[in-house]
Amino acid sequence: MGARLRQVREAPPYWSRAELARLLRAAADPRDRANMPHVPSLIEMIKQWEAGRHLPNPRYRALYARVTGRSEAELFGAEPARASPWRPGGPGENFASDDEREALELARRVAASDVGDETLVALEMTVDELASDYPRSPPDELLARIRRHLRYVSQLMDARMTLDARRRLVVVGGWLSLLAATCDIDRGHRPPAAAHLRTAAQLAQHGGHIEILAWTLETAAWQLLTEGEYRKAVMLARQAQDVAPRDGSAFIQATAQEGRAWARLGDGPETRRALARVERLVAPLPMPDRPEHHYRYDPAKSDAYQATTLSWLGDPAAVPLARGVLDRLERPAAGPARPRRAASARLDLALALLTAEQADEAAQRALEAMGSGRLVPSNHWRAAEVVTAVEALGLPEAADLNEAFRELCASAER
Known part of the structure; x- marks a missing residue:
C-alpha cells in the first residue's frame, strides 16, 4: 500500500510531500483541522505511510480520497465497514449504507464550506512553489500541476468566505492563471495562453492586484517578441511599465x-537606454530569498537579459558577458543549477560568437543547447537563427545543426 500511495503522489501532476501535506490540511473540516499536526509533522507521517511502516487512520484515508479524487478502496484496498471520522452518532456508530454515507458527506461539506486562513496560506505557498519550480520544470508537467490547483480554486469560489478571503483567493487564481499562460507560451500553444492571460488580467482587476496586471502585459509582450512582432512588443512592454508598481519586479x-x-x-x-534603466533599478536590489521564483527579479537575471539583448543587437561585448552568465548558471555560488536558463544562455553565446566571427564554437554551443532536452518551443526560433547563420557561412557543422534542429522540433510535437 505504501508504494501505491507514493505512486499516486508522484503521478502527473506530481506533488511533493510538502504540497500533499498542505492539501491534506486544506481539505479537512475547519473544525477538525485544529487537531491536525502542522505541515512538517504531516510530511514525516507521509514518509512513514509511503514506506509502509504505518497505515493512515480513517481520517487521513478520507482526506487522501478527497485530495486525489480516488476512492478509499482504490487507494487502500477493500476493508470491512468501519466508523467514520465524521460520524453523527456515538463512537461505535457505522454508516448503514453507501447512500447514507453520501448523504452524511454532503451535509458535512455544506457545514464545512468556509474558506479559512489556513487554506489560503497553503494555496499562497503553493503559488510560490510552482513559480519557483518554473525554471527547472518541463512546461507540460508544471502546467498539469497548475491546472489541478486552478480546479481546486474554482471549486472554492462557491464556498462561504469573508470579503478579504475572497480577494486573496482571487489573487491566487490570478497568479496561477498567469503561470499557466507562461507555460502555454513555452509550449507554443497560443489560444490557451491568450485565454489564461485574459483570465489572469480579469482576476487581477477583481482582486485589485496591479502587479499581476502588469505581469500579464509583460508576458504578452514576451509572447509577441517570440512571434516576431517587435514593435507591438515594445508597446506592450511600455504599457506594463505604466501599470506596474515602481518598486516591483514586473x-x-x-x-x-x-x-x-x-x-x-x-x-x-x-x-x-532600456539596459541603463534596468541597471539602475537592479543596483540597489538584495538577492531575494527564492531567486529562482519566476516573479521575483533577482540581480543575476539582469546579466542574463543583458547578454541576450546585446547578442541580438550584434554587440561584441555580448561574448564575455554570455560566457560569464553561462558559467554562473551551471556552477552557481549558491542555490541549484538552472539548466533551462543555461540552455537559453548557450543560444545567446552562440549568436554572440557568430557576430564575433567565431562560427565553429557558435555551432558547438548551439548543438549543446539543442541536445540538452531543456529548450522549450518558445525558444526554437532562437535556435533556428543560429542554424540559418551557420548554413549561410557554408560551414560543415550546418548538417549536424540541421539534424539536431529537426529532432528538436519533432520531439516537441510528440
Whole structure:
C-alpha cells in the first residue's frame, strides 16, 4: 500500500510531500483541522505511510480520497465497514449504507464550506512553489500541476468566505492563471495562453492586484517578441511599465523586455537606454530569498537579459558577458543549477560568437543547447537563427545543426 500511495503522489501532476501535506490540511473540516499536526509533522507521517511502516487512520484515508479524487478502496484496498471520522452518532456508530454515507458527506461539506486562513496560506505557498519550480520544470508537467490547483480554486469560489478571503483567493487564481499562460507560451500553444492571460488580467482587476496586471502585459509582450512582432512588443512592454508598481519586479522585467524588443529592431540607442534603466533599478536590489521564483527579479537575471539583448543587437561585448552568465548558471555560488536558463544562455553565446566571427564554437554551443532536452518551443526560433547563420557561412557543422534542429522540433510535437 505504501508504494501505491507514493505512486499516486508522484503521478502527473506530481506533488511533493510538502504540497500533499498542505492539501491534506486544506481539505479537512475547519473544525477538525485544529487537531491536525502542522505541515512538517504531516510530511514525516507521509514518509512513514509511503514506506509502509504505518497505515493512515480513517481520517487521513478520507482526506487522501478527497485530495486525489480516488476512492478509499482504490487507494487502500477493500476493508470491512468501519466508523467514520465524521460520524453523527456515538463512537461505535457505522454508516448503514453507501447512500447514507453520501448523504452524511454532503451535509458535512455544506457545514464545512468556509474558506479559512489556513487554506489560503497553503494555496499562497503553493503559488510560490510552482513559480519557483518554473525554471527547472518541463512546461507540460508544471502546467498539469497548475491546472489541478486552478480546479481546486474554482471549486472554492462557491464556498462561504469573508470579503478579504475572497480577494486573496482571487489573487491566487490570478497568479496561477498567469503561470499557466507562461507555460502555454513555452509550449507554443497560443489560444490557451491568450485565454489564461485574459483570465489572469480579469482576476487581477477583481482582486485589485496591479502587479499581476502588469505581469500579464509583460508576458504578452514576451509572447509577441517570440512571434516576431517587435514593435507591438515594445508597446506592450511600455504599457506594463505604466501599470506596474515602481518598486516591483514586473516593472524591471517589462523594462528589460522593452530593451530586448528594441534590440530585435536594431535600434541601438533605445536598446542601451532600456539596459541603463534596468541597471539602475537592479543596483540597489538584495538577492531575494527564492531567486529562482519566476516573479521575483533577482540581480543575476539582469546579466542574463543583458547578454541576450546585446547578442541580438550584434554587440561584441555580448561574448564575455554570455560566457560569464553561462558559467554562473551551471556552477552557481549558491542555490541549484538552472539548466533551462543555461540552455537559453548557450543560444545567446552562440549568436554572440557568430557576430564575433567565431562560427565553429557558435555551432558547438548551439548543438549543446539543442541536445540538452531543456529548450522549450518558445525558444526554437532562437535556435533556428543560429542554424540559418551557420548554413549561410557554408560551414560543415550546418548538417549536424540541421539534424539536431529537426529532432528538436519533432520531439516537441510528440
